[in-house]
Amino acid sequence: MNELQIxxxxxxxxxxxxxxxxxxxxxxxxxxxxFNANKSRYKQNKHFILLEGExxxxxxxxxGNSVVAPxxxxxxxxxxxxxxxxxxxxxxxxxxxxxxxxVDEYYRVxxxxxxxxxxxxxxxxxxxxxxQEIKALKGDVAYLxxxxxxxxxxxxxxxxxxxxxxxxxLGGYESxxxxxxxxxxxxxxxxxxxxxFNIPRYSELPKAKFDEAVYFISKWRPSTSLEIEIExxxxxxQLKLVK
Numbered sequence: 001m002n003e004l005q006i007x008x009x010x011x012x013x014x015x016x017x018x019x020x021x022x023x024x025x026x027x028x029x030x031x032x033x034x035f036n037a038n039k040s041r042y043k044q045n046k047h048f049i050l051l052e053g054e055x056x057x058x059x060x061x062x063x064g065n066s067v068v069a070p071x072x073x074x075x076x077x078x079x080x081x082x083x084x085x086x087x088x089x090x091x092x093x094x095x096x097x098x099x100x101x102x103v104d105e106y107y108r109v110x111x112x113x114x115x116x117x118x119x120x121x122x123x124x125x126x127x128x129x130x131x132q133e134i135k136a137l138k139g140d141v142a143y144l145x146x147x148x149x150x151x152x153x154x155x156x157x158x159x160x161x162x163x164x165x166x167x168x169x170l171g172g173y174e175s176x177x178x179x180x181x182x183x184x185x186x187x188x189x190x191x192x193x194x195x196x197f198n199i200p201r202y203s204e205l206p207k208a209k210f211d212e213a214v215y216f217i218s219k220w221r222p223s224t225s226l227e228i229e230i231e232x233x234x235x236x237x238q239l240k241l242v243k
Contacts, residue, residue, distance in 0.1 A: 004106060005067060007077065009059070013107050014077035016067060020086060023102060023121035025094040029151055034089035035076075051075040079109040091148060148207045155203050156209075161200075161217045162189055169222055170230055178235040181226065188222055 004023070005042045007014050009178040018127060045048055051059050052074045059075065060068055068075050078086065080103060087099040146190055150158070165186045193202055196216060197209060222230065 005104075007063065007067065009051075009077055012079060013080055015083065015102070015106075016048060017076050017078070020078050020083060023098040024086065024090055025092070026090060030090070031086060031169070038085070038089060041085060042082065047079055047085055049077040049079070051077065084109070093151075106227060125195050149203065150205050150207050150210055154205075154207070154210050156211055158202060158205070158217065161214060162186070162193075163167060165189065165220055171234055175234055176236065177230040180233050181229055185222055185230075186228060189217070189220055192220065193217070223238075 004015070004019055007016065015023070017028045017031050022033045024031075035048075042048060044232055056068075056072070056075055060070070083099055087095045163186075166182065166189055167173065167178070170182060170185060172178065190202055193213070193216065194200065197205055197213065199205060202213075203238075221227070
């Protein structure tokens with residue numbers, strides 16, 4: 001994070017939308033969309049600082065065009081807590097890794113300078129900070145366990161299991177049913193899968209439900225109409241072989 005231009009406003013460090021997007025491996029539009037979709041969760045001066053009018057003018061004079069466009073009429077600066085909310089919205093490995101680096105190498109620098117110098121006060125402040133961080137970490141872990149999506153290896157495993165299941169249902173690659181209705185069977189499997197787990201794509205499956213997903217695919221059966229269609233295609237071939 002050393003390449004980030006340091007922005008300090010009213011005694012705390014913050015990042016522009018463009019800086020946050022670049023750090024998280026996304027674009028400013030995605031950051032703005034996440035903010036608009038979850039506005040009720042974001043609190044001004046806690047998660048973000050909104051600069052307009054004279055405040056924005058003074059900011060432009062101090063930081064110049066490298067941070068904010070000359071024509072901009074407002075600017076959002078994201079605090080550490082705001083960056084955390086955006087990491088939750090994106091929920092990607094890149095975003096979480098970047099957030100950890102931002103906390104360690106960017107946001108906390110100013111906070112450490114402002115710690116009280118009195119030994120007793122410093123000890124109390126440190127204990128409170130550690131307690132709050134542990135409490136927040138426990139909440140983060142619980143959230144991640146419930147909401148973090150499956151990784152690439154798990155996605156590949158589900159895809160492979162799905163192919164194997166459809167192949168089993170249709171009777172193998174050589175079966176006439178495979179050539180006739182394979183696409184329909186795949187579509188039905190993943191439609192049932194997404195409906196069962198209430199997700200738009202199977203890649204959106206929460207990690208915590210991976211084992212349940214494996215079990216679901218292993219027990220999946222096509223609809224009655226598709227089963228009849230599969231049986232019909234395979235019986236036609238059997239009759240031809242008998243003749």
